[in-house]
Amino acid sequence: MRLFIYISIIVFNSLIVYSQNKNVNIDSIISVNEYQVFKDVTYGDNERNTLDIWLAKSENETPLLIFIHGGGFVGGNKESAYRKNNIKRFLKLLENNISFATINYRFMNNDDGILSSLNDAKMALQFLRYNNKKFNINKTKIGLMGSSAGATSSLWIGFSDDMSDKNSDDPILRESTRVSCLVGVAAAHSMNLERWRDMIGLDQDYLDEISRKYTKGAGLDVDVWEKKTYDEEYLDKIDFFKKMDSNDPPFFIVNFGKNKKPKNIADFHHNPMHAKLLKQRGDEMNINNVVYALGIGIVDKSNMSMIQFIIQNLN
DSSP: OHHHHHHHHHHHHHHHHHOTTOBOOGGGTSOGGGSEEEEEEEOSSSTTOEEEEEEOSOSSOEEEEEEEOOSTTTSOOGGGGGBHHHHHHHHHHHHTTOEEEEEOOOOOBTTTBTHHHHHHHHHHHHHHHHTHHHHTEEEEEEEEEEETHHHHHHHHHHHSOOOOOTTOSSTTTTSOOOOSEEEEESOOSOSOHHHHHHHHTOOHHHHHHHHHHHHHHTTOOHHHHHHHHTOHHHHHHHOOGGGOOTTSOOEEEEOOSOOOOOSSHHHHHTOTHHHHHHHHHHHHTTOOEEEEBGGGTBOOTTOOOHHHHHHHHHO
16 A cells, blocks of 8 residues: 555656656646646746746635746746646645745856856745735645746745845845745755765766766856855855754655666756655755655655645645
8 A cells, every 4th residue: 555655646746847848738638627727836936936836716815835846957847837737636635725836947047056046936935925815815825836847936935044135126036935835856955966976986087977967958157167066155145955953844755766876967956866765855954844755765654645745734
């Protein structure tokens, strides 16, 4: 029974991460008229600062789950939430009076690395919290969910201390970034590649080789990124692992596969050992967590599904 439940979770989440070309027309699944939907809402100045939000039917303010798509910080879009199997799960949230949003964000660049991506996800959260009355949202009950790069953004926000700027002239940026729960699919435990290297005892030369291939393939400056990858000031801004503490929200992690030598950075990012380290750290910090990584023998004794976890922590 336990194995069956876990395999079901894996099948569901693998669709989130790997079905890049299987987006479907949401109108072929459900009539938009059944729910109030705001599409392509602008939350920032960049053309990729847009989001969709689906509102649960309720006279009272509802919790909200924000979905952050994957794509290695170089691709992907908010429409990944509308893949056939994804939308079925999100509809279950709506049926349980939980609204959901799906966001676009800027991609990584030579100037500030992935900080643009991370900060856009943060700003989308703050924008929705600031506009809670417009969207009938309970601003104290917001969760984050992401796959791959989106999981990184979710964990970065959730494991950081409150990043609100109380002195900002922008009222949106004065909003809290604290959330009620986190869900990470194919999540990394850190964005410090030295931590990744030590995680599985990978040779440094090989790590540098696959890192360069990724950077070059993304159209970025290899020399700039080689320096940035090990820059302590930059890593201090993006590495959420060391920021984890007992005040952090409960988290749900599911990672795939076995602990094998990665063929590329994507393999490395999705290695199941990330899940093990997140669980170990969560347990040390007394943070409630549900973690699945069957390839290395981690199955949560609760058998709780992702949707159950979200409903439990947002309702």
